[in-house]
Amino acid sequence: VLFPRAPWSPALREWDSRYPDCGGAMQSPININTAETVFSPQLRPIQLAGYSLSSKEMLKLKNNGHTVVLELPELLAIAGGYAQQYKAVQLHLHWGSPSGPGSEHTVDNHRFPAEIHVVHYNTKYDNFKEAMVHPDGLAVLGAFLGCSALTLVLPLADEEVFVPGFNIAGLLPANLNLYFQYNGSLTTPACYQTVKWTVFNQTVQLSQDQISLLVTTLRGDDDSPLQNNFRGVQKLHGRHVLASFQ
Ligand SMILES: NS(=O)(=O)c1c(F)c(F)c(SCCc2ccc(C(=O)O)cc2)c(F)c1NC1CCCCCCC1
Numbered sequence: 001v002l003f004p005r006a007p008w009s010p011a012l013r014e015w016d017s018r019y020p021d022c023g024g025a026m027q028s029p030i031n032i033n034t035a036e037t038v039f040s041p042q043l044r045p046i047q048l049a050g051y052s053l054s055s056k057e058m059l060k061l062k063n064n065g066h067t068v069v070l071e072l073p074e075l076l077a078i079a080g081g082y083a084q085q086y087k088a089v090q091l092h093l094h095w096g097s098p099s100g101p102g103s104e105h106t107v108d109n110h111r112f113p114a115e116i117h118v119v120h121y122n123t124k125y126d127n128f129k130e131a132m133v134h135p136d137g138l139a140v141l142g143a144f145l146g147c148s149a150l151t152l153v154l155p156l157a158d159e160e161v162f163v164p165g166f167n168i169a170g171l172l173p174a175n176l177n178l179y180f181q182y183n184g185s186l187t188t189p190a191c192y193q194t195v196k197w198t199v200f201n202q203t204v205q206l207s208q209d210q211i212s213l214l215v216t217t218l219r220g221d222d223d224s225p226l227q228n229n230f231r232g233v234q235k236l237h238g239r240h241v242l243a244s245f246q
């Protein structure tokens with residue numbers, strides 16, 4: 001296991017003592033206060049390469065006790081919007097419960113039903129384990145999941161299933177030009193402060209029954225329902241959030 005099981009109650013401060021970066025000054029997620037974002041016209045549209053996978057590719061979908069993870073082939077890459085090349089590692093979700101939303105980032109203190117993270121690593125490093133400890137090592141594309149129709153294959157099984165490849169770009173908003181960008185961290189121990197975050201402004205639509213199916217079907221480590229797997233928002237400590245739009 002890469003990281004010991006991260007206890008999801010945000011109240012637990014034990015992360016900081018066991019993982020010093022978790023108490024650092026560049027932590028994620030954050031609340032994005034749109035009145036304080038800095039419009040940066042030099043931010044180019046995010047471009048995805050290799051995201052449309054043939055159904056001959058089989059992808060492992062697993063419940064790792066904290067979230068549902070879809071492992072991605074390194075074919076997928078960010079081809080625009082970042083200064084260096086990043087290749088995909090995996091995507092996973094954060095969600096709430098039948099009684100409340102569960103995105104990790106908030107916008108003007110609004111929490112969305114759920115949030116998808118597509119994690120990539122900088123190809124100047126040999127692999128993501130090497131990359132994740134370097135400040136320019138990781139790039140995560142985050143998108144808010146709203147409520148309307150979307151066909152998202154989710155593991156109803158507890159452990160792992162294989163699903164045929166599909167167009168992973170369909171899990172991200174249609175408009176990749178409107179986004180926020182800031183320097184932050186992994187939102188789970190060891191909270192490495194090595195992530196350049198892109199959070200899209202447009203939400204991706206999911207059907208309500210699929211959201212509720214997600215939050216009630218997956219089981220956590222101790223077989224309790226896996227819900228509210230989001231970390232509380234962290235202080236900016238003087239960081240600026242850039243916006244690709246006004
Ligand atoms: N939002 S996030 O990107 O920080 C993130 C989370 F918030 C996450 F909660 C997770 S899952 C919790 C960490 C974990 C637990 C078990 C296993 C396993 O048994 O294989 C693996 C990982 C999780 F996997 C990730 N992303 C991973 C972080 C771990 C290693 C870096 C590269 C993959 C992205």
Ligand SMILES: [Zn+2]
Nearest residue numbers: 092094117187
């Ligand atoms: Zn995440």
